[in-house]
Amino acid sequence: MTSLEELGKARFKYFIDQVGKYSRLIINDHFSVILMVLLAFGAIYYRDLLGHLQTLQASSLRLPVIIVATGLIGGLFQMGHPMWFTKQADRSYLFAQGQKWHPYWFKWVMSSLFLPFIYLALGSFLVYPFLKLVSPWVHYPVWLFIALVWLMKVADYLMVYLSAFDLGLAYQSRQLGRSAYSIIFTIILFISCLLPKTWDLGMLILPVAITFIYFLWAFQNINYYPMQFDYVVALEAKRQATFYRWVSIFADVPTRTPSIRRLPWVDYLIQPLSKLYPNRFYYLYLRLLVRNSAYASIWLKILIFIAFLLLFTNSSYLLLGLGILSSLMTIIQLLPLIHTYDYHPFQRIYPHHQKRQVQAFQITMLLIFGSQLLAYSLVLCLSHLDHLASLWWIIPVWLLVDLALIYFYVPWWYQKNQTSI
Structure with a gap:
């Protein structure tokens, strides 16, 4: 590869080929039927559960509904990993590119938001009617709720990107992982659902505003901080391992050997x-x-x-x-x-x-x-x-x-x- 741009395009093409390959294996005739049946059962459960809750007193079930709803969105928030397309071998012939790695990583990390935006919007749209029953979100439109969740997801990925330069949140000199950001998001969302009108919206907007102000400062000073190349390589390896682990549930993956142990x-x-x-x-x-x-x-x-x-x-x-x-x-x-x-x-x-x-x-x-x-x-x-x-x-x-x-x-x-x- 003569440039980082060509490297990224080649690895992205390989990733898309892998996704297409295993998608064809997974979505076969049998699995398609099962998936449709599961979706049908899910739709029936969703309708019956929402109708049942609407007939009950919302105040008596407020806390359990909020816990389950915010927990589901928090679980969706945790799903997905930023793409870095960086391997350990790159150090030997591309590490000298220096600051050219900055836009390369930023481009692919931000491109990784496409799929999370889709399932977060769908999940938020499905959970929102339950939150309307038990929280002040009844006064706001669903698009505002989805937009705020998206903004916090962008903040999540930007924090992960900045962690490659030791500019993310840290604890005892260690950069916090995405699990920590997902927990923080879930706690903020949970507290916002317990607050009265106006305060609940502020509970989400204020952290987002503070975080993006920090991003402005961080991106202005990012060139003064060293790249943690090995840290990025480890994150990319974790992303690939997670991808193949999910695929292995439905199809045989050559890169994963099933574990056989004596019990x-x-x-x-x-x-x-x-x-x-x-x-x-x-x-x-x-x-x-x-x-x-x-x-x-x-x-x-x-x-x-x-x-x-x-x-x-x-x-x-x-x-x-x-x-x-x-x-x-x-x-x-x-x-x-x-x-x-x-x-x-x-x-x-x-x-x-x-x-x-x-x-x-x-x-x-x-x-x-x-x-x-x-x-x-x-x-x-x-x-x-x-x-x-x-x-x-x-x-x-x-x-x-x-x-x-x-x-x-x-x-x-x-x-x-x-x-x-």
């Missing part, structure tokens, strides 16, 4: 379960589903997520739909497990019986679905006593769907995606 307490579980079906595939699948983080976390996270939604669902048909959605999400995410060992050397040594391989996977899925069905049944019995009559047909339907997926969908999928060994 002594799991041995007591594996040994009795492995005797249910004497088959090497079954034992390998069982080990993967409890030890390999790439697979073990899938069905456990789905179980916890769906169980949480079941607690707050009153409609019998929604309860039925959530259970079916759980089974679909689980089996679609775990189906690639069946071909994990197809190219392992022992497959060429020992006879490979496809029928027994499918049967082993089916037994494994019976254990997973059985665990989920048991957990969901307990949640319904303990939290929906008024729906006990409906449980007698909801749980059997769940069971029938699970059996249909295991004994009809799994063999069909295996034949369609069969590999030659």
Whole structure:
């Protein structure tokens, strides 16, 4: 690369190519359907919850609603990392560019605000009706609320940029990270929702005004402070690691190796379960589903997520739909497990019986679905006593769907995606 501008364009193009590549892998036919169903359930929950709160006395729920609403916006505020496009190797042939790094870093850090602006606007728009019920924000338009959140996000990224020159907020000679800025933002937003009219607006405007006055001074004196090149390299490495960590939840990432570790307490579980079906595939699948983080976390996270939604669902048909959605999400995410060992050397040594391989996977899925069905049944019995009559047909339907997926969908999928060994 002959200049920093060409370097930035090349690395940005590579980043966009990676985003496009993994987006095509993630947004496949199955995941698109699941995503649409999740959005539909989310819209129903949002409408029912907002309508329910409007019928109650806002004063009795003021503090919990404010805590949850500001916490959600604070979580969105924390998401995203500034792009630096700087690597350790740049020191050897580009570090001599000196102050030319300043506009290079500033350009890409500010360009990183595009996506946060979108999801912060959407999140603020969805949370705003709840804040209107319990805070003085009822007197102000939603666009003003979104604009102030955007300004504080700009201040957040500018502080991170200035930390590359030791001009950001520091504690004991260490630059504060973005988590600290997100906590500060959440606290300011929380306090503003508790203050009376006019004071609440001032609580947000005053810190923003003071911060931007500081920025004016900092940018006038930035050339007198040394660049912390290694600090920037570390921030960029963290951004890349975070990106691939999120992608690895939905797709295989070559740069990330799933962690497999021995858990002594799991041995007591594996040994009795492995005797249910004497088959090497079954034992390998069982080990993967409890030890390999790439697979073990899938069905456990789905179980916890769906169980949480079941607690707050009153409609019998929604309860039925959530259970079916759980089974679909689980089996679609775990189906690639069946071909994990197809190219392992022992497959060429020992006879490979496809029928027994499918049967082993089916037994494994019976254990997973059985665990989920048991957990969901307990949640319904303990939290929906008024729906006990409906449980007698909801749980059997769940069971029938699970059996249909295991004994009809799994063999069909295996034949369609069969590999030659």
